[in-house]
Amino acid sequence: xxxxxxxxxxxxxxxxxxxxxxxxxxxxxxxxxxxxxxxxxxxxxxxxxxxxxxxxxxxxxxxxxxxxxxxxxxxxxxxxxxxxxxxxxxxxxxxxxxxxxxxxxxxxxxxxxxxxxxxxxxxxxxxxxxxxxx
Numbered sequence: 001x002x003x004x005x006x007x008x009x010x011x012x013x014x015x016x017x018x019x020x021x022x023x024x025x026x027x028x029x030x031x032x033x034x035x036x037x038x039x040x041x042x043x044x045x046x047x048x049x050x051x052x053x054x055x056x057x058x059x060x061x062x063x064x065x066x067x068x069x070x071x072x073x074x075x076x077x078x079x080x081x082x083x084x085x086x087x088x089x090x091x092x093x094x095x096x097x098x099x100x101x102x103x104x105x106x107x108x109x110x111x112x113x114x115x116x117x118x119x120x121x122x123x124x125x126x127x128x129x130x131x132x133x134x
Contacts, residue, residue: 021067028071029078034090035064044085
C-alpha cells in the first residue's frame with residue numbers, strides 16, 4: 001500500500017487513488033486538470049484525449065477533472081499538453097507521485113529525460129535544497 005500525497009489515504013501501489021485520480025507507483029507523469037468552460041481547456045482536452053490513459057471523473061463535491069498519464073518516454077507529448085494548458089488556472093502535474101511545478105514555455109529543454117528530475121513543489125515551497133541522491 002502507498003499513501004496518496006494529495007488525499008493521505010492508503011492506496012494499493014500502481015493503482016489510481018479514487019479520491020483524486022493520482023496514479024501511485026507509476027514511473028512517469030500524471031496530469032490533473034479541472035474542467036472549465038474555455039477554448040484553452042478544450043484545446044488541452046483534445047491533446048490529452050489522444051492518450052489511451054486519459055480519463056474523466058467527478059469528485060463527491062462536484063468538481064470534474066481530466067486525468068492523463070505519460071510515461072517518461074512520452075515527455076514530448078506531455079510538453080504539448082503542458083504548453084496548451086499553461087494558462088489554465090486549476091492544473092497539477094505529478095512526477096512519480098510527487099507534485100511538480102507545471103512546466104512553463106520558457107523552460108524549453110529543461111524538462112526532458114536527459115535532465116535531472118524537476119524539484120517537487122513541496123521542496124520548492126519550503127526553499128529546501130534538493131539532491132537527487134536523497
